[in-house]
Amino acid sequence: MIVCCLCLVWVSAQEVAPVPSQSDALERAAAAGDTAACGRLAVQYWWGIARAPNRERALFWAERSSDPLAQFIRAECLADWRMLPPQPRRADSLAAAALLPLQRRALEGDGDLDATVALAEYYRRGLGGVVPSEDTATALLERAAARGSPRAAFLLALGRTDSTAQAMLEQASAGEVVAAMVLRARHLLADTATAGRALRLLERADQLGSPDAALLLGGCYDSGTGVVRNPVRALQSIAIAADRGSVAAMVELWYRTLHGIGMPSDTVGALVWLLRALAESSRNDRSAVVDLAVALCDTLPMVTRRFGDAAAVIARWYGPERLDSAARVYLLTGDGVRVWKAWWRPSVAAPLHLVLHHSGAALVQAGDALIPARWRWVGPSQLRVLTDDKQQGTVTVAALADGLCALRWNGELALYTPLSSTRLHTDARLRHEELLRPQIEMLSPRVGDDYVRLRIRAQNIPPSGVVLLPIGLAGDRRARSAEIGVSAHTLWRIWDDGIYELLWQPSAEEVAGKIESKGILFLQCIWQYEGTDQTMIVKSQPFTIPLRWQHR
Known part of the structure; x- marks a missing residue:
């Protein structure tokens, strides 16, 4: 029997003290107080070099080093929307302070390779007051790649489709950039003659903790690509990928659990996987998962009646009582304002759209109208929405994550997901709303x-x-x-x-x-x-x- 640990606890970076591996000299040195090792670990965890990317550990080690490159990584971590909540103002200040030392390190003499790549990021994203310039960023990356930087080679490969892209991926893979190893393996799997090379890359990336590598290995063992078919090993790898945060693996386990493929069928367990995929999906991928959930609601209404039971399971992991007030406000309002759209409502009692602004302003949909409202927290798990001066409604928050909100309106559960900017613009009422x-x-x-x-x-x-x-x-x-x-x-x-x-x-x-x-x-x-x-x-x-x- 395969047991998949789904428990997810939101903790601050200060609380995430990584336990060093007995075989990892760099982590042992960092744990002993070596600030240079702390800075190097921050770079490796953020860029995914020789270890799977991990933003919490990157921030943990960056805070323990005064090196300008570590402070750049710290700024990147604090600006990351996956941190709860992100701190863009603090991040911009840290990036500006690290800019001049990194410029000196990158441009003087032969130039430090990591500093050169960091400087390219400044120009690509407009960090620390730098005016964005793709040409300058590309020139810096090309210079670093020519001198052997695996990270620079990987970033250049992402923007190219010519023959040099594969050579750059090979260079990045040789330097153990985990994402490059996985991407190169995908290309190699297209040809049976190179499947063996692909499997070696995937196995190494899996050892380094890559969820994408584990998922691809699961696919290889499931289909017998390059290896002897092994359904049990395939399911194990898919479960490992899901436990590492792969949304694609969660969706795969939803399907297998629902239909009893390789395991007993479990409707509630399957819906838990689907809700977790929604909760943890990236903003770019979220719409596809929502479409999948909506299609399920349309085609299997008997199954979707169990969403309430699945949401109760999810609520124990993502409950708002586990978050401080700043994190809860961020999850509700995102970059400052967020439009939540209900995709599962047993009846029309719950509003289809709910717009929440960081200032406490709100809009609640009533029929075709958007009614101005106010919101604030009441207790650890309630959200109060005032629809007018005379009537107030208290909404219970059953579960809350970046991509999933379960709200009870007058005791009735409804599941909501934030609208992407693309879908927001398809609704004229929302597109022209001044609050947004x-x-x-x-x-x-x-x-x-x-x-x-x-x-x-x-x-x-x-x-x-x-x-x-x-x-x-x-x-x-x-x-x-x-x-x-x-x-x-x-x-x-x-x-x-x-x-x-x-x-x-x-x-x-x-x-x-x-x-x-x-x-x-x-x-x-x-x-x-x-x-x-x-x-x-x-x-x-x-x-x-x-x-x-x-x-x-």
């Missing part, structure tokens, strides 16, 4: 001899902040698009509601003599919803072009 967007109002700018101080009023700013980038300049107040392109030398990032002044000093080549008298600056505003960048364009009020710009 930051409000950026341009005020009269202040003009000097060689600069413009843009003044903006910002409202409804999400906790993850809003980035502002100047992208173009026009000379007509009625202009709908820019006449010339301009660029920023640093990011403008705002974190809170308020009035801000932003100093804009473009280079001489950008604007000299191109715009006469009056000008309008176009700004691109970038924020996140469900981990996906959202953008809008705003334009400044007309301002007098500084004389030095007109006559250069």
